[in-house]
Amino acid sequence: MSYCVGVDIGGTNTAIGLLDGERVAAKESIPTLAGEGPDSLFDRIAATVRGLLGRCGVPGDAITVGMGVPGFIDQEGGVALNSTNLRWRDVPVVARMRERLGVPVAIDNDVRMYVYGEALLGAGRGVRHVLGVTVGTGLAAALVSDGRLFYGGGSMAGELGHIPLESIPYRCGCGLTGCLETVASATGIARQARDLVERDGRASVLREWFPGEGMPGLTARDVSRAYDEGDAVAIEVLRRTGEQLGRGLAYAVTMYSPDVVLVGGGAAAAGERLLAPVREAMQRLLISDYWERISVVPAALGDEAGVIGSALYGRDAAAR
Amino acid sequence: MSYCVGVDIGGTNTAIGLLDGERVAAKESIPTLAGEGPDSLFDRIAATVRGLLGRCGVPGDAITVGMGVPGFIDQEGGVALNSTNLRWRDVPVVARMRERLGVPVAIDNDVRMYVYGEALLGAGRGVRHVLGVTVGTGLAAALVSDGRLFYGGGSMAGELGHIPLESIPYRCGCGLTGCLETVASATGIARQARDLVERDGRASVLREWFPGEGMPGLTARDVSRAYDEGDAVAIEVLRRTGEQLGRGLAYAVTMYSPDVVLVGGGAAAAGERLLAPVREAMQRLLISDYWERISVVPAALGDEAGVIGSALYGRDAAAR
Incomplete structure (x- = not known):
């Protein structure tokens, strides 16, 4: 599987990118609108992912998804335990996104995703x-x-x-x-x-x-x-x-x-x-x-580190 | 293999113990005599190990050996890089002890061995x-x-x-x-x-x-x-x-x-x-x-933590 999607959820904006190997093939940013609750955001993330896949001619089942979320995350259970920025508590992010996209989904804390991206493809490469x-x-x-x-x-x-x-x-x-x-x-x-x-x-x-x-x-x-x-x-x-x-x-x-x-x-x-x-x-x-x-x-990766790290993390979590 | 030997080398004394499962079946302490150089110590450690095995009726090839050494250790290469207490530099401990005993030998820093013992069988158990x-x-x-x-x-x-x-x-x-x-x-x-x-x-x-x-x-x-x-x-x-x-x-x-x-x-x-x-x-x-x-x-293990940790480390290193 050479395509993977990274989702970097921030307090204000959520960045979504499609990685083709090591290259960001397409990306988009949407408002997080934390006040509207997680399901609204999950719907809009899923729609954006489908849009990116369509534009790049990638089949909907040929991807993995990784998501970076601020706050305390139970990455093994796929749950955002406490995200003060988003006002989320115990949100089962992985289950909700899997329902919507039908592909493997993994989450972790946004800073870990950022550093994971930099470690694999940025200033920590090699x-x-x-x-x-x-x-x-x-x-x-x-x-x-x-x-x-x-x-x-x-x-x-x-x-x-x-x-x-x-x-x-x-x-x-x-x-x-x-x-x-x-x-x-x-x-x-x-x-x-x-x-x-x-x-x-x-x-x-x-x-x-x-x-x-x-x-x-x-x-x-x-x-x-x-x-x-x-x-x-x-x-x-x-x-x-x-x-x-x-x-x-x-x-x-x-x-x-x-x-x-x-x-x-x-x-x-x-x-x-x-x-x-x-x-x-x-x-x-x-x-x-x-x-x-x-x-x-x-x-070294600038603003894209979070999306790249999330995408690689989703890919690597699915392979384990 | 249920028998393993731990060697805890200190600046003054060297403790050597035979573990039968989780139990210290026999142990002995010898003077390190750092001034006489590493080979003298290795000879005396090997003799002491043979003595302990003889007393307990354990065959000489039925053991693994783990050794804790103070200072900077290259545990992958089996070399004591710099042990100020012992005045050792680049001593190939594993190779020298393997020659003498003909069994798997592993070394690491003495504090790591102490904590390894406590983690597995002492205050960190479970x-x-x-x-x-x-x-x-x-x-x-x-x-x-x-x-x-x-x-x-x-x-x-x-x-x-x-x-x-x-x-x-x-x-x-x-x-x-x-x-x-x-x-x-x-x-x-x-x-x-x-x-x-x-x-x-x-x-x-x-x-x-x-x-x-x-x-x-x-x-x-x-x-x-x-x-x-x-x-x-x-x-x-x-x-x-x-x-x-x-x-x-x-x-x-x-x-x-x-x-x-x-x-x-x-x-x-x-x-x-x-x-x-x-x-x-x-x-x-x-x-x-x-x-x-x-x-x-x-x-929780008192003075024996170093010997126990070294013994378990040698056992686990041989199993990997």
Whole structure:
């Protein structure tokens, strides 16, 4: 079977792609419309899949389907246990989609799918042990070892965003204080910039760009823009963020001993502005035996990593 | 094959045991005499194994042998790459022992063997994902998932003793500053007690017991004894040690998501004096989803864990 379909369900949009071997032959994005419930989304996903197959002349029974869903997933049972973004609880995704499409369907957490795609066809291609992190709204990690995802008990391994660091003062949505993702995430970057400007009264071009109280609309992307204009606040925010992320990654490397660490997700658009201080911190905090054998690289597949990873995961799950 | 031999090579002594099923049928300890080189030790191990087999009436070809060696091990190649304690470099242990005994031989790092034994027959018995740490001269960890050890790239996963924590001021032998094992180890416990008494001038029964400058002879065991006499310094040292160890374990749990965390090694003799603050810190630093599904328990096999784990590892390696 050389065709496989990947479905990357996000809080706002759902991306659907048809892979022909390693190539994305066709793809489409539809609104998730989480408020309308899972069955509405499943109907629209099934219709979109049929449309893609029709356009590419692929028979409806010649595919496998893999789906990435945010939140806690029981990948063995095919159930989305708790997806806060979608307001889903105990949704039997695999059963519902199999009814609609009549082909093998598999699901897993969206970050695992993203890293699976990068490990097989992206920045981790050809590497045995791949640790991937996505720096987006939050921060999460997944490990692919010898082509297999690492799950741990309850499939809960890799919540790198929720290790509390001693020097991080922020309270996290999870209830803990100091979680890495309160700093090392798109929201964390914006928050730190706001704190330096509004709380500490530091001069910054960001103040001019976002004059309103609380700096509404300020994003991590704006901090990168300000960085490129030499703004001291933006430079400090990305350095601090890189240092904390580098500390977390040093801990993860010491536990997992990957061969490569790839950094993706929306906030990774900061690129070397973020990766340079990440590498500096890792070199400082890792035994040289680890540091000398790893590389820290940006993710390579861009927005398509989730769809590609989901498609490959669905294919590989059906083959097992 | 129901007989298997385990060899636990330490810096001072080497323990050798014959397992009959799950029972240690016979065992013996010999001096390692590291200064005399590996071949002397291999000769004496082989003679001791033959002696144990003779005593139990087991034929010399009816066994498998597993060996735990401290340091960095290439377990696939059967080579001890670098064992500082033994002053071994690139010693082909498996080949040399196979020549002598003519049976299947496997080796791995001694901490992995210890945790493997505990996972299969000790405190992790019947549990899918077992994280074990040994708190001895240093601190190290290993993970057994579904009966298999987790290795990572270069077989280097799990150096929990070498994650640097922000509030630890000590320089580590590895070259980093703040490594967890500079505090959470037998040497770390003694060091902290010395610092409180000698550097900070705190009153302590330990000062009376060890009046000499630098408090020579003071061990972690003495700190436990002082703790039991209500000594404030000893209580503070074990609380601090437990807090830092708990922080490291919280990070490890978030990465690996084990079902059980078992704490062994010499300094684990402190028992609940150490485990109580460990658990407190873990509960404070872990998302409740993790905390609620794990237990933190002392290792169960005592001194025999290394020999038992090595024996089972040799048996399982031969069966693969």
